Structure formats: structure tokens, C-alpha cells
Amino acid sequence: MKPVRLLAAALAAFAAFALASCNKPAPAASDAGQTISFSVLSAEDQQSMAKVWQPLFDDMHKATGLTIKPFYATSYASLVEAMRFNQTQAGWFSALPALEATRRANAQVIGRILTKGTEGSYRSVLIVNNSSSITLDDVLKCGKKYNFGIGDPKSTSGTLAPMSYIFVPHNIEPAACFKTVKSADHKANFYAVASGLLDVATNNTVGLVFYARENPELAKKIKVIWESPELPESSIVVRKDLDPAVREKIRQFFLSYGQAPGAEGDKQRKVLQGLTYTGFAPVDDSYLDPVRQMEAATNLGEAKHSGDKAKIAAAQKAFDDLAAELAAKNPASPPAPAPAPAK
Numbered sequence: 259m260k261p262v263r264l265l266a267a268a269l270a271a272f273a274a275f276a277l278a279s280c281n282k283p284a285p286a287a288s289d290a291g292q293t294i295s296f297s298v299l300s301a302e303d304q305q306s307m308a309k310v311w312q313p314l315f316d317d318m319h320k321a322t323g324l325t326i327k328p329f330y331a332t333s334y335a336s337l338v339e340a341m342r343f344n345q346t347q348a349g350w351f352s353a354l355p356a357l358e359a360t361r362r363a364n365a366q367v368i369g370r371i372l373t374k375g376t377e378g379s380y381r382s383v384l385i386v387n388n389s390s391s392i393t394l395d396d397v398l399k400c401g402k403k404y405n406f407g408i409g410d411p412k413s414t415s416g417t418l419a420p421m422s423y424i425f426v427p428h429n430i431e432p433a434a435c436f437k438t439v440k441s442a443d444h445k446a447n448f449y450a451v452a453s454g455l456l457d458v459a460t461n462n463t464v465g466l467v468f469y470a471r472e473n474p475e476l477a478k479k480i481k482v483i484w485e486s487p488e489l490p491e492s493s494i495v496v497r498k499d500l501d502p503a504v505r506e507k508i509r510q511f512f513l514s515y516g517q518a519p520g521a522e523g524d525k526q527r528k529v530l531q532g533l534t535y536t537g538f539a540p541v542d543d544s545y546l547d548p549v550r551q552m553e554a555a556t557n558l559g560e561a562k563h564s565g566d567k568a569k570i571a572a573a574q575k576a577f578d579d580l581a582a583e584l585a586a587k588n589p590a591s592p593p594a595p596a597p598a599p600a601k
Contacts, residue, residue: 293325294504297337297349299492304330306472310532317515317526322507332443334412338363341497348496348508354414356493357546357553367545368509369494372537373464379488381463382419385451388481392458397483398428400435407440407447407459408432414549415462416444419486422552426559445469452479462489467534490548493541512538547584554580 296315300307307330315326329346331337334355340346342363350371351359359365373380386392392404409416425432432439440456447459448469463485470477494512496505516526516537530536554577561573 292323292504293327294348294508295327295329295340295346297329297331297340297346297351299334299337299350299352299355300330300332304332306468310529313529314515314533317529318508318511321511324504324507332410334410338412341365341495344497347500348494350492351495352414352492353490353546353549354418354553355412356495357549358412359495360543360546364498365495366498367493367495367541367543368505369512369538370541370545371491371493371535372539373491373535379491380415381488382415382423382486383461383463383466383482384420384424384458384484385448385461385466385480386458386483387451387454388479390457390481392483394424394484397458398424398430400430402435402437404436404457405438405440405455406432406436407442407450407456409447409460410441410443413444413460414489415465415486416447416460417441418549418552418556419489420460421556421559423486424484426556429559429563431563448480449476452476458483464491464534490545493545494538509540513540544587547587550580551584 296318298307298311308328311328315328318324318326329337329340329349331340334352337346337349337351338355338358341349341359349359356365356367360367384394384397397404408420411417424430425435440450442450444461444465447456447461448465450456451459466477466480466482469480494508496508500508516523516530518526554573558570558573558577561569564570
């Protein structure tokens, strides 16, 4: 997983340098005229995301009195760094960047996305062109036959889940498995597979809904050959040092959004429909525990692949410690995917 890890480090370093050198930390919301910079992880292009998010931001301003300043970016690392340097105080993060924000950006999770009634999950997928005969078994045979598209290094569905559930358990290093490996966002990978530039790529079920809505003819050129187990959906994250009254305003807005009866509720539900959501639910940082499991399994697989005994021992201990912690919290929780023995 060296190419993925190196790219992740490079993205984080670049984002940190750019933000630290060009900007001083912003004042807290209570000192900034009640302006909240709200970040949106743009799995789509900014124009597409602004179209579906701005109506919600308008309603948020109306309900809370806060001035909401959107911050869109396609880089997962830059979103985490923006919150770390207090350039943003709240945001919509997918699971892995949300976990990193809780670790490095003084952040906490206050709510999760609901996509089907009271459910809030989605799946990572592998996609191929609809005219292709490639199967998952073909992918696992490697042989450097296929051009492969993987997600951003900080993408839960684009990188972490495929590594955790496909490649690590089969002791596969993508760079050694495929003819080429290209890292890109979900939309770029979708278009590359549909146009034949890539043979197979990662994506997710939510993204496929967006693409089918925007370009139904192109979506017909895509088929799914693998789906992951359910993943934690995106969450609402805020900085811990946000004024408590402001934080509660934000929390209450999301938890009540789309629940009102009558015309106002209908209007809000239409906004949610544009986002492919049905509402929001309260959660805390433990919502991200399944991501911690996948991360620990991937780290252990990488260590075994390296053959370094010290790294293997440290990764095994971290894996076992996390498994024990989560089993104590929830005995019914499923175990993390087990890495394959190193070859």
C-alpha cells in the first residue's frame, strides 16, 4: 500500500503547508459575528454540490440566525486541515476524514446522515464497464492485466473499505496487482470506467445514485461487480471549542430538519431528497468505531506484507487492543476483517 500511503502523506503535508502559511487561525464563532464556516466534502464537483447544499444552508441560517459560509473541496486532507486550523468550525465529513478530524482537528461528531428512514449506511463498490466480462475473481487473480482506479487515500469507500475487505484479506498490493493504479475522486473514476479509460475502479452506492440522476445514459454503461458490507454514512462534525450555544443550535437544526409537518416540512424534505437523505440522527464519536476496525485491519495487513517483525507486533497489538475495547463496549459487534498471512 506504499503508493496510497505516500500520496496520503503528500496531500496532508501540502494542505497543512498551504493553510498554515497563508492563513492565521480564525477566531471562534462567538467572536466572529456568528459566522460559521461549514465544510462540505465534495464527492462531486463544487457546482453540483453547491446546488444541493445551498438550500439547506439557507434554511440553517433562517432557523439558527447564524451566517453560514460554505467551504467546498475535493481533497479530504484539506478539509481536515481546514478544521484543524479553525478555518472551518463545522462540516459534513465522510467516515474516515471524520475520524481523522476527531484525532487531529479538535473535532467531535454530533450527528449522522440517514438515507432510508432510520438507516444511515452505504456501501463501497467495484465497478466495470457494462460491456466488460471482468469479475471479482478476475480482479483477485492480478497479473497486471487491468488499469485500476482507486479513491482518494482518505476516502472510506474509495480506498479504506476496498483495502480492508478485498485486498488486505487476500494479501494483495494494488501496485503489484494491476497494470496501472490511478488515484482520483469517485466521479472521475466513474467517468473513466464508463469511457473505457479504466478497466475497474472503486466507488460507492451513494455516488452511483448521483451519477444516474445527472447522466442516466452514462450510468447505463456501469455495472457493479462487488459490494462491501454496510459502512457508516457521512456525519456532521464540529470543533470542540465551538461556543456551546452555537454548537447546540447546529445540532438541533440538523436533528429536527425535515421533521416538521405541513408546507415547511415538505420544503425541507425536498431539499433532503436532493441530497439523497431522509434526515439526521444523533451520534457521538463511537459511530466511527467500524472505521477504526477497518483501519486497524489494514495497518496489520500492511505490516505483515512488510515482513518487519517489530511493525507486525505493534500492529497486531493495536488490532487486538481495539478488538477487546469494542467487544467490551458491544459484545454483538462484528469482528474486523482479518488480514491474510503474509506470503
